[in-house]
Amino acid sequence: MFDLKNYLNHKSRVVNDTLENILLSTQQGETINKALKYSLMAGGKRIRPILCLAATEAVDGNPKDALMAACALEMIHTYSLIHDDLPAMDDDKLRRGKPTCHVAFDEATAILAGDALLTMAFEILASVPFENNGQAAKWLQVIRIIAIAAGSRGMIQGQMLDIASEGRRLNVSDLESMHTLKTGALIEASLQCGALLAEADKAQLGFLKTYARNIGLAFQVADDILNVEGNPEVMGKAVGTDKLNKKSTYPSLLGLDASKQFAQKLIHQALQALETFDNKAEPLRAMATYIIERKR
Amino acid sequence: MFDLKNYLNHKSRVVNDTLENILLSTQQGETINKALKYSLMAGGKRIRPILCLAATEAVDGNPKDALMAACALEMIHTYSLIHDDLPAMDDDKLRRGKPTCHVAFDEATAILAGDALLTMAFEILASVPFENNGQAAKWLQVIRIIAIAAGSRGMIQGQMLDIASEGRRLNVSDLESMHTLKTGALIEASLQCGALLAEADKAQLGFLKTYARNIGLAFQVADDILNVEGNPEVMGKAVGTDKLNKKSTYPSLLGLDASKQFAQKLIHQALQALETFDNKAEPLRAMATYIIERKR
Numbered sequence: 001m002f003d004l005k006n007y008l009n010h011k012s013r014v015v016n017d018t019l020e021n022i023l024l025s026t027q028q029g030e031t032i033n034k035a036l037k038y039s040l041m042a043g044g045k046r047i048r049p050i051l052c053l054a055a056t057e058a059v060d061g062n063p064k065d066a067l068m069a070a071c072a073l074e075m076i077h078t079y080s081l082i083h084d085d086l087p088a089m090d091d092d093k094l095r096r097g098k099p100t101c102h103v104a105f106d107e108a109t110a111i112l113a114g115d116a117l118l119t120m121a122f123e124i125l126a127s128v129p130f131e132n133n134g135q136a137a138k139w140l141q142v143i144r145i146i147a148i149a150a151g152s153r154g155m156i157q158g159q160m161l162d163i164a165s166e167g168r169r170l171n172v173s174d175l176e177s178m179h180t181l182k183t184g185a186l187i188e189a190s191l192q193c194g195a196l197l198a199e200a201d202k203a204q205l206g207f208l209k210t211y212a213r214n215i216g217l218a219f220q221v222a223d224d225i226l227n228v229e230g231n232p233e234v235m236g237k238a239v240g241t242d243k244l245n246k247k248s249t250y251p252s253l254l255g256l257d258a259s260k261q262f263a264q265k266l267i268h269q270a271l272q273a274l275e276t277f278d279n280k281a282e283p284l285r286a287m288a289t290y291i292i293e294r295k296r
Numbered sequence: 297m298f299d300l301k302n303y304l305n306h307k308s309r310v311v312n313d314t315l316e317n318i319l320l321s322t323q324q325g326e327t328i329n330k331a332l333k334y335s336l337m338a339g340g341k342r343i344r345p346i347l348c349l350a351a352t353e354a355v356d357g358n359p360k361d362a363l364m365a366a367c368a369l370e371m372i373h374t375y376s377l378i379h380d381d382l383p384a385m386d387d388d389k390l391r392r393g394k395p396t397c398h399v400a401f402d403e404a405t406a407i408l409a410g411d412a413l414l415t416m417a418f419e420i421l422a423s424v425p426f427e428n429n430g431q432a433a434k435w436l437q438v439i440r441i442i443a444i445a446a447g448s449r450g451m452i453q454g455q456m457l458d459i460a461s462e463g464r465r466l467n468v469s470d471l472e473s474m475h476t477l478k479t480g481a482l483i484e485a486s487l488q489c490g491a492l493l494a495e496a497d498k499a500q501l502g503f504l505k506t507y508a509r510n511i512g513l514a515f516q517v518a519d520d521i522l523n524v525e526g527n528p529e530v531m532g533k534a535v536g537t538d539k540l541n542k543k544s545t546y547p548s549l550l551g552l553d554a555s556k557q558f559a560q561k562l563i564h565q566a567l568q569a570l571e572t573f574d575n576k577a578e579p580l581r582a583m584a585t586y587i588i589e590r591k592r
Contacts (some may be wrong), residue, residue: 028449032456036448083411088403107384108459111407115379115414116448122418123443126436133429140422140432143439147419152332152412153324160328163404 004286008050011063015049016041018071022124035105035113036120040078042096043236045296047219048073048186051287052194055208058274058281061198068128069142069193072121076150077186079117082110084159097236121146142193149189158182170248176217184216207273214270215288221263222292224249228256235296263292300582304346307359311345312337314367318420331401331409332416336374338392339532341592343515344369344482347583348490351504354570354577357494364424365438365489368417372446373482375413378406380455393532417442438489445485454478466544472513480512503569510566511584517559518588520545524552531592559588 019040027033049070053063085092085100086107092100102110125143130136148154158181165178191212195205226235227242228251242249250259270288274281315336323329345366349359359366381388381396382403388396398406421439426432444450454477461474487508491501522531523538524547538545546555566584570577 026447026449029453029456031460032448032453079411083407086404086407088407108382109456111379111382111384112452112455115375115410116452118411118414119443119447119452122439123447126439126443130433130436133433136436137426137429137432140426140435143418143422147415147422151322151415151419152328153322156408156412156415157325157328159408160325160405164327 002282002286004290007283011050011053012046015046015070018067031109032112032116035101035109036116038104039082039101042098046074048077048190052190054283055191055194056198058277058284059195059198059200059204060280066194066197068124069197072125073190075117075121079114080155082114086110094237145189145192149185154181154185165248172253175248179217179220183220187216188212210273211270214266215291218263218266219291221250221259224251225259267292298578298582300586303579307346307349308342311342311366314363327405328408328412331397331405332412334400335378335397338394342370344373344486348486350579351487351490352494354573354580355491355494355496355500356576362490362493364420365493368421369486371413371417375410376451378410390533441485441488445481450477450481468549471544475513475516479516483512484508506569507566510562511587514559514562515587517546517555520547521555563588
């Protein structure tokens with residue numbers, strides 16, 4: 001039986017150590033570095049980098065080769081949280097049980113810390129030593145995939161839709177479109193980059209795309225469910241806020257039971273997409289289940 | 297006699313047309329695209345992209361090869377202006393004679409439009425078609441140079457220092473450090489990237505670095521002088537604001553005449569650095585003079 005807890009612990013540690021080292025080697029200003037580090041090392045679940053590394057393993061690659069892509073993905077995820085939490089956006093005061101970046105520092109520093117993390121992600125992607133020029137072309141491809149997923153046709157557009165939806169009741173299809181952009185795009189990029197760096201073939205990339213789309217959406221459905229029945233102490237943030245803010249969520253549109261069934265169905269589809277993969281895809285299979293069973 | 301006005305007009309048009317085309321091919325959300333375009337096409341002087349293209353020409357390269365680097369630099373410059381203008385930062389209402397992005401749209405949209413431009417810069421740098429893998433390695437190098445210049449060891453740290461200096465009187469050395477990071481780093485990167493993409497040799501890169509450092513600082517001294525004696529109608533923004541905000545500037549520390557002499561000295565040093573270049577460096581020479589003689 002695959003030990004997911006052990007796998008997640010080990011991989012988180014590798015990602016955390018690498019992120020710490022990157023921060024040490026890119027120091028300049030004291031305040032901006034403190035703010036960067038505060039948010040980047042705030043105990044995130046590291047889901048995107050671990051999915052990236054697990055995709056590399058699933059296609060028989062060495063996860064070390066994808067480590068910088070994994071770290072860049074976490075930097076971009078963290079920057080997006082810092083900016084989303086700002087007063088002009090979601091105005092959140094608490095994240096992962098700690099004051100959000102603009103509360104712990106100030107708004108200007110939080111904006112710049114987000115900008116710096118986004119920029120640093122591309123710096124580290126462009127700084128990986130490569131043995132031959134063919135690898136250089138591959139890293140350019142990774143940069144392109146991540147930039148498109150994080151940009152105005154992906155995550156940023158998702159956040160625009162999320163802001164625009166405030167106070168409006170969305171239908172399920174609009175809700176899905178929004179989440180596909182806001183969280184799905186970067187999750188899909190995580191798996192694509194991990195697989196690409198391990199020379200995955202077209203069929204494998206296609207299956208991983210299907211896997212990514214399904215777990216990406218399931219992740220969001222699970223988040224919505226946790227906002228209804230999660231434990232705020234375990235989650236490190238308030239629950240019930242979606243209802244309070246009259247946000248359209250899966251539970252509010254489908255009901256709680258149907259939302260859980262929907263999440264199950266998505267995970268089933270994700271697992272089906274991995275059918276042709278051997279036991280090296282066990283981490284990806286276990287993570288699919290983890291995504292809807294997690295408590296935070 | 298080299299016709300700088302004609303050169304700037306021509307190059308601006310090329311950069312503007314290319315930026316327009318990039319925006320057309322990267323559309324997704326209506327609002328975010330409007331906000332992006334509003335700031336990116338607001339009539340900027342295009343100094344960084346033109347310096348990039350002129351550096352390519354100075355080392356006998358084809359400016360077409362550096363066009364995407366030029367556009368990426370302008371995107372990054374524009375994103376930095378959008379974020380610097382935010383209420384949490386400089387709280388500026390007017391830029392290039394038009395309401396700033398967060399005034400014309402709203403704060404959330406302005407933050408995201410800045411994020412999107414920064415991300416798009418790296419997308420286009422990673423999307424340039426290349427004929428061989430050696431060129432791929434070169435584009436990675438360009439991405440790295442630009443990311444370092446724009447990041448927490450460059451432009452972002454400069455903005456942090458600028459914010460921290462509010463209400464404090466800096467000495468000339470602190471002022472120089474701040475500007476070297478805030479504007480100098482990206483100007484230096486503009487010239488380095490243009491030259492690198494044209495296969496410049498080490499000596500040429502060294503001379504262009506000296507040129508860049510001197511014009512970068514001269515640019516800032518000239519900005520400070522314009523804030524004292526510029527014409528607000530020509531500049532499209534208010535003057536006298538530095539004095540009002542008790543900002544440390546070259547005129548406030550050195551006096552107006554000594555500031556003008558200092559700018560002249562910097563330009564002289566910039567021109568000296570180009571001594572070994574032939575007449576293909578005429579645009580760079582003319583731009584050095586333009587930078588301190590400009591009226592906006």
